[in-house]
Amino acid sequence: MENLLDINFLIESIPAIISRLPITIGIAVGSLILSLFIGVITALIKIYRVPVLRVISSIYVSFIRGTPLLVQIYLVFYGIPKIIYYLQIQYGWLQSADVNSIPPEVYALVAFSVNLGAYLSETIRSAIESVDRGQFEAAKSIGMTPAQMMLQIIFPQALAVAIPNLGNMFISTIKDTSLVFIIGVIDIMGQAKILGSRGLAFFEVYIGVSIVYWILCIVVERLLVLIEKRARRYERGIAS
Amino acid sequence: MIKLENIHKYYGSQHVLKGIGLTVNKGEVVSILGPSGSGKSTLLRCINFLEQPTRGIVEIGDKRVDAESASKADIVTLRNSTGMVFQQYNLFKNFTVLQNVMVGLTSVKRVHKVEAKKKSLEILERVGLTNRLSHYPAQLSGGQQQRVGIARALALNPEVLLFDEPTSSLDPELVDEVLTTIKKVASEGNTMLIVTHELNFAREISDRVIFMEDGVIIEEGTPEQIFNHPKAERTKQFLGKAIRTK
Ligand SMILES: Nc1ncnc2c1ncn2[C@@H]1O[C@H](COP(=O)(O)OP(=O)(O)OP(=O)(O)O)[C@@H](O)[C@H]1O
Ligand SMILES: [Mg+2]
Numbered sequence: 001m002e003n004l005l006d007i008n009f010l011i012e013s014i015p016a017i018i019s020r021l022p023i024t025i026g027i028a029v030g031s032l033i034l035s036l037f038i039g040v041i042t043a044l045i046k047i048y049r050v051p052v053l054r055v056i057s058s059i060y061v062s063f064i065r066g067t068p069l070l071v072q073i074y075l076v077f078y079g080i081p082k083i084i085y086y087l088q089i090q091y092g093w094l095q096s097a098d099v100n101s102i103p104p105e106v107y108a109l110v111a112f113s114v115n116l117g118a119y120l121s122e123t124i125r126s127a128i129e130s131v132d133r134g135q136f137e138a139a140k141s142i143g144m145t146p147a148q149m150m151l152q153i154i155f156p157q158a159l160a161v162a163i164p165n166l167g168n169m170f171i172s173t174i175k176d177t178s179l180v181f182i183i184g185v186i187d188i189m190g191q192a193k194i195l196g197s198r199g200l201a202f203f204e205v206y207i208g209v210s211i212v213y214w215i216l217c218i219v220v221e222r223l224l225v226l227i228e229k230r231a232r233r234y235e236r237g238i239a240s
Numbered sequence: 241m242i243k244l245e246n247i248h249k250y251y252g253s254q255h256v257l258k259g260i261g262l263t264v265n266k267g268e269v270v271s272i273l274g275p276s277g278s279g280k281s282t283l284l285r286c287i288n289f290l291e292q293p294t295r296g297i298v299e300i301g302d303k304r305v306d307a308e309s310a311s312k313a314d315i316v317t318l319r320n321s322t323g324m325v326f327q328q329y330n331l332f333k334n335f336t337v338l339q340n341v342m343v344g345l346t347s348v349k350r351v352h353k354v355e356a357k358k359k360s361l362e363i364l365e366r367v368g369l370t371n372r373l374s375h376y377p378a379q380l381s382g383g384q385q386q387r388v389g390i391a392r393a394l395a396l397n398p399e400v401l402l403f404d405e406p407t408s409s410l411d412p413e414l415v416d417e418v419l420t421t422i423k424k425v426a427s428e429g430n431t432m433l434i435v436t437h438e439l440n441f442a443r444e445i446s447d448r449v450i451f452m453e454d455g456v457i458i459e460e461g462t463p464e465q466i467f468n469h470p471k472a473e474r475t476k477q478f479l480g481k482a483i484r485t486k
Contacts, residue, residue, distance in 0.1 A: 134330035137290055141326075142344040142396060143319040152347065156334045234334050234376035 010204040013195045017209050020191040021216070027105065027187065028174045031112035036124075038117025040155075043125035057121070064118035069111075069176055076111040077104070077183045108180040116173050120166065127162035128154060160231040167224035171217055178213070188212055241266050242287070242400045242431065247296035247307075249282055249455075256282050257293070258455040264400065269432045271442035273466075274452035275478060280435040283452070284402045287433070288322045289315045301399045320348065323393025327405040329385040331377040337364065337388050338373040344396045363391045366428075367421050383414035387421050394425065401425070403434040407441075439479070443467050451475045 042057040044050075064072065081102070087093040131154050139149035159166075181190035192209035196202040242264045249257035256279045264270050272280050286293040286307075287300075293307040300321045305314045331340050338360055345356035364370050367387040377385055386406055393401055406422065407415045419441050426432055426445050436442050442449060442463070449466040451459045451474075459472045470476045 132330075132333075134326060134328050135332065138324075138326065138330035138332065138392075140290060141288055141319060141322070141324040142392065143316050143348045144344075145316070148347050152343065153332050153334065160334075234336075235378055 005207070006199075006201055006204050009199055009201045010208050013192070013199075013201075013205050013208045014212070016195055017188050017191050017205070017212050020186055020188045021212065023105065023185065023187040024174070024177050024189075024216070027108050027112055027177050027180060027185070028170065030109050031116055031173065032170050034109070034113035035116035035120050038113065039120030039124045042117070042121040043128060044150075046121075046125050047128060061118045061121050064115055069115055070179055070182070072115055073108070073111045073179060073183060076114070077107045080107060080110065104180070104184040107183055108177070108185050112173060112177065115176075116169060119169050123162050123165045123169070124158065127158035127165075130161050131157045156231070160228070160235070163224065163228045163231055167221070167228070170224075171220060174217060174220065175213060241299075241301065242433070243297075243299040244283075244287065245297040245299070247283070247286055247298070248294045249279070249286055249291060250294045256455050257286065260296070260455075260457060262450070262457065264431055264433055266399075266431055267429045268447045269426045269430075269434070269445055270448045270450060271446040272433065272435045272450045272452055273437075273439070273442060273478070274458075278453045279455045280452055281404050284324070284404050284433065284435055287400075287402060288319050288324060290324075320396065321399040323396055323398035323401045325386070325389050325393050325401065325403045325406045327408050329377070329382070329389045329409070331385055331388055331392070333377050336374045336376055337369060337380070340377070340388055341391045341395050344392065349396065360391070360395060363394050364388075366394075366424070367391045381414060382410045383417045386410065386418045390418075390421055390425060394430075400431045400433060403432065403436070405435055405437065407436070407438060439467075451478065453478070 042061065045053045045057045081099040084094055084097055084099050088095060088097070135153055135157065136149065139153045144152070177187060178189040180187050181193060186194070188209055192205040196205035199205075244260055244262045247257050247260040248255070260283055262270075272283065274280050282291055285291040286296075287298055289298075289310065292310070296307050298305050298307070298318060300318055303314070303317050303321065305318060332343065335343060338357070341360040341363060342353075342356045345351040345359060346353055351359070361370065361373075364373065367390055369384060369387055369391065372380060372384060372388075377388070380388070389406075390401075403422065407418050410418060415438070419438065422432075422434070422441075423445055434442070434445070444463075446463050448460060449463050450457055451466060451470075451472070453474055459466065459470065459475045466475065467479060470479060
């Protein structure tokens with residue numbers, strides 16, 4: 001009798017897939033953190049109209065938005081070693097770096113940070129600009145430095161505004177990390193592929209991995225709701 | 241003491257302040273009156289460089305700053321020695337009442353947390369808000385918010401307090417609590433410069449009243465002189481009209 005699915009194989013594959021979850025989460029969370037820096041810096045460059053950097057950052061954002069993520073991953077994976085090698089030979093820089101020992105996870109992290117950073121840039125810029133002018137003026141009026149004003153007053157308020165958007169982009173990024181196996185990272189997708197070819201049961205493992213992604217995204221969505229509540233707690237309600 | 245010399249402000253080609261000179265002595269309370277658009281807010285905001293004066297000199301305490309050569313450090317020094325109370329309160333929305341008052345001490349003046357809290361509680365006591373310490377601005381009435389605004393400005397012990405229409409955004413029934421607080425602050429010997437449309441209040445609280453129009457000071461004097469014996473025709477018209485529309 002022919003079965004549609006080998007349920008046992010599916011169930012057995014799930015723990016093996018989950019064992020690679022730290023890679024998927026690590027790349028997603030790591031690139032979220034790095035891309036927040038990129039997003040904030042490029043947003044500030046745009047808001048303060050910094051000459052030269054402003055042009056560079058808008059070309060960067062436009063390029064990332066205008067090219068496929070898959071291509072960007074390849075560019076990073078093949079480009080960075082070439083550039084490091086070139087700098088070593090031509091200028092004697094970075095001598096201590098061994099190009100061949102850089103793990104593929106690092107390239108994945110770089111590619112996803114650069115990609116997400118460009119998408120966050122606009123969201124962060126508009127969130128910062130949505131903060132009431134009076135907040136900036138009050139901060140200046142008590143003598144805060146621009147850094148104090150940004151870190152203590154403006155960013156927390158901008159973050160509260162931006163969380164829903166940031167959250168959606170983060171969830172997209174989690175799903176996009178399924179591309180990293182193409183450069184040899186064994187994330188949950190890579191693991192599923194390996195198991196699938198070993199057991200010749202691709203349908204089963206892809207069902208398995210999709211369940212893992214799905215649950216992960218649901219958990220992250222729940223967390224985002226909590227984080228947003230916490231970030232916006234000052235907006236209404238009665239304090240205890 | 242605070243002294244302004246020949247302050248000019250242009251917005252593009254629009255000449256908004258046309259050579260303002262003004263001295264406010266220590267402990268003095270000075271009100272600025274004048275029609276809408278006459279440059280009252282701009283003048284206040286030039287004192288702490290929220291607007292950069294195009295020309296002129298701002299002197300507060302022993303700090304003398306020429307607008308045309310003001311450095312970032314000069315501006316920070318001026319801002320440290322002024323406190324501003326805004327028409328829209330502008331409390332830090334993400335901070336509680338206590339944090340709003342404390343932040344200037346802890347972040348700007350680098351006062352230790354314990355001491356900053358003690359001092360902030362003392363000031364909040366003076367504006368009557370010790371029962372709202374952990375409330376956020378959104379949870380307060382306009383009058384309460386403005387009293388926190390006053391406490392925040394007081395916390396840095398400024399040489400001068402600048403008020404820009406502190407009661408204009410308030411519901412009528414909340415105006416009095418704020419005016420009472422400002423009077424109290426004045427009676428404690430603070431140096432104050434107040435832009436207001438509350439003529440009776442200005443008359444009561446001020447040592448000196450300034451009438452401004454179209455970027456120049458038309459007339460100044462004691463409340464008695466300005467309200468009862470104004471010299472300039474424009475002052476008479478303004479006060480007459482303002483009193484009639486009350
Ligand atoms: N940021 C700005 N850019 C351009 N023009 C401005 C700016 N701020 C103020 N002005 C102009 O400067 C003039 C003086 O404005 P200001 O706000 O100082 O008047 P005001 O006396 O405070 O009036 P009100 O009683 O309505 O508050 C007005 O003509 C105003 O349009
Ligand atoms: Mg004004």
